[in-house]
Amino acid sequence: MKAAAKKNRFLHALYEYRVAYAYIAPFFLLFAIFNLFPMVYGFFLSFFRWDGMSAMHFIGIENYVNLLKDVLFWKAFKNTLFMGIIAHIPILLGGLVLAYILNSKLVKGQNIFKTIYFMPMVTSSVAITIIFSNLFGYNYGLINWFLSLFGEAPINWLGGDGSLIRVAVIVMFAWKWIGWNMVIYLAGMQGISNDIYEAAEIDGANHVQIVFRILIPLLKPIILFTLIQSTIGMFNLFTEPFVLTGSSWTGGTNNGGLTLMIYLLNKAPQGGTAYGYASAVAYVITVFIVIISFVLNNTMTDKDPYEGKKKRRKSA
């Protein structure tokens, strides 16, 4: 009886607000087709061995077990994390400093700088990689030429024992994301009322105090947003190391530039046809992203100085 009534109420609501539902339907339909279905199907696939064409074979959690036992997977994980974390130092600091300079009205032509700094984000990563491979070239590279002016021997950035390729990838990754972060921070800074700055100045606060006591605390939610975005970007690192290592699935000498995304695409669909295994890899990467986002979210919001007050006010 109850269930029937509930169902009736649901249908009634559906009918009553049919126009509203029709308006929001396109998003949910597209989301279901292009996001929800692949997500669910990918999870389902990760328990199978399947070459994308012939019959699917259920193998339980074997893909996950093999994956967690694979030395290369952990190497790729370490590389990705290493490159991502180091790159975040210039991304965060550079983005904030640039945004602060542009916001302080010391510079004219704010929009021109905004566009220029944002360019790397929308430029084809293949084109960028070609330019950077010229910079980091062994025999003709610009950087090695510069070193040679000081009598230094050329460094094989992209070859050698494979460890220096990470430097090249970090530089490219940071260069790409600084502009994006800057634009977002700038928008955030412009959203902070001038009254607050003025009040601080009247109270005798200096620039450093304004930045650390006012600007950064107020920007926290925005910094969190950019951090999560660039963390996802970090796990998606593929084109840069792949092209720098001559489109090799090894990630370069000693797997120095092997990232999780190269590892994944090597299994399917680009380097092989192990679709089930690749799905399992994708799910493990997703879990990593969720964990990191969760940790970031918690650590950053817990430090919010206004959080405690809000809660108290609510309970009162």
Add this chain to the structure above:
Amino acid sequence: MKKRIAGALVLAMAASMFTGAMIAQANEDISGEIEVGGWPSGDDAFKAAMEGFNEAYPNIEVELNFTDTTAHHQALQTSLAAGSGAPDVAMVEGAYIAQYKNSPALTNLRDFGVDDYKDDFGEFKWNQAISDDGTRMVALPWDLGPTLFYYRADVFEEVGLPTAPAEVDELMSTWEGVLEVAEKVSIPGKRWFLPSAAYPYQWMFINRDYYDEDLNLRLERDGDLECLQACLDIRNNGWDMNVDMWSAEAYAAYANGSCVCVAAGSWFSGFLKTDIDPDGAGHWGATRLPGGLPDTNWGGSFLVIPEQSENKEAAWAFVSYMLATSKGQNDMFRAVDYFPAYEPAWDDAPELYTDLDPYFNPAQDPAPNAIATEIAANVPTVYNTIMDTTAEGYLYSSFNAGAEAGETPEQIRDRLAADIEAACAELKEQQIQTLKDAGVWEE
């Protein structure tokens, strides 16, 4: 009046028969629109042969839809798995053929009588396109990549080395000879023998025969350790640039004469002419691989017809015209240097293969294509797997890692075996499953 009309009709009929005969058996029965997908310069090749195709099949309209190699294969894989979105005819690169040869998502060309052409294609390419259970053939070979050793003849001349292909081949037929040439052409920090010392070792495997039919990795082969030792000598003497052969640095060095030698499939002639060294007429020579390495094949593509195509007849007309007629193949060969896998084409326009090529050094006699024709006849049949592209990457990176660590040839070979086995473990499981599905795998 009636008679006149009848008479006129008879005349018209006769005339139409006559003109029909004039335009060499044009097939007007097959009609429709087909989409052809691939990567450059396949589109240039098809455009070059399109006029002939349009004459033979006036009612088929062809739309070319081209992108880069990686994007094309990824899109093809996904649309085959999804069951829609694939073109009617798609290019498949030799390195990927193992992923496709068992695919039920591709049309069995035997339904169209592909076996009639069996004797027109070399066994090597033909067998690559046959499913593991031997029942289906899903791809028709387009081109071969008879592997040639390209050298800057102008630099050879400058340092007092011979420039004619036969003499270079003779001089470099042993590793001692190779090292001698390497030493003569190299100037430390300025001019190098090869882009990377890893390549002579890679040439041994460029056929992509890493695994046997029982999926055992077979790295040990005749003369491999001598070859590796020569590679190490080249590296340790600083005679190589120590960069990837496809890198921007290597390209610049080929063009300005700083990188003197490189080996590739004969399609590399086209790369040199159009992309790498377009103004370099007279710079280059080409001969067989050095070090006594056997004749081998490097790459080459196929055409497939996805099962989802709604006009397979027209698609097959396109595939068979382009790849299994001398005119189609030679028109494309002339345009983009894709060496025809269809052997009758070689005799149909012999001048294309034997005439001296004005782009190459005046000492280049016979022409690179004439040498390629000889090599093509000697290429052995190989067994391809889905692990091949991954294994290929390690030939380069494991050698570099081993050389950097100061290892011996044996140690480098062991390192390579371990690296490939580790990286291909899961792909191998998948390959075994695919073979089991085909009913040809015994535990």
